[in-house]
Amino acid sequence: MAYVIAQPCVDIKDKACLEECPVDCIYEGPRKLYIQPDECVDCGACEPVCPVEAVFYEDDLPEELSAFRTADREVFDGLGLPGGARGRAPLAADHAVVDAVPAPSTT
Template sequence: MTYVIAQPCVDLKDKACVDECPVDCIYEGPRKMYINPDECVDCGACEPVCPVEAVFYEDDIPQEWSEFRRADTEFFAGLGSPGGAAGLGPVDRDHPVVAGLPVPTSL
């Protein structure tokens, strides 16, 4: 099992979770942060620091955001396990679940 970052993170990317992660497994896409399920050690340090409550234990994701479990897993299909987000830097693509969400318009 692992943790997943769901819809409330989209277009926010606060990154408090990145600062708390002891294994550097939270990667940045253009619109959302992603947890690498192969690198996550299930410590849960990321969950309580998220200001928008976007981080969930895999089995506890609300039904309306269940597709984010797949998004976090499939995001790494082409990347594999780079061994840490800091060394890789931001990734230039989002998973289609995220990329397909409407972009908020500014006022």
């Protein structure tokens, strides 16, 4: 099991969770932050600091946000276990689940 960052993070990316993660398993994408599930140690440090309440323990993820569990897993398919996010460039692309979230209106 792991924690998942869901839809409330899309286009917000507050990054408070990055500072709290003791194993550096939270990676930045263009529109959302992602938790590498195989690097996550389930400590929960990221959850209470998220100001938009986007972080969920995998078993507690609301059904309507379940696609984000898949997104957090699949976005790492080509990367495997990167070994930590610090010092790495942001991911080149978001998962299709994130791309499907409408961008905020600029009007």
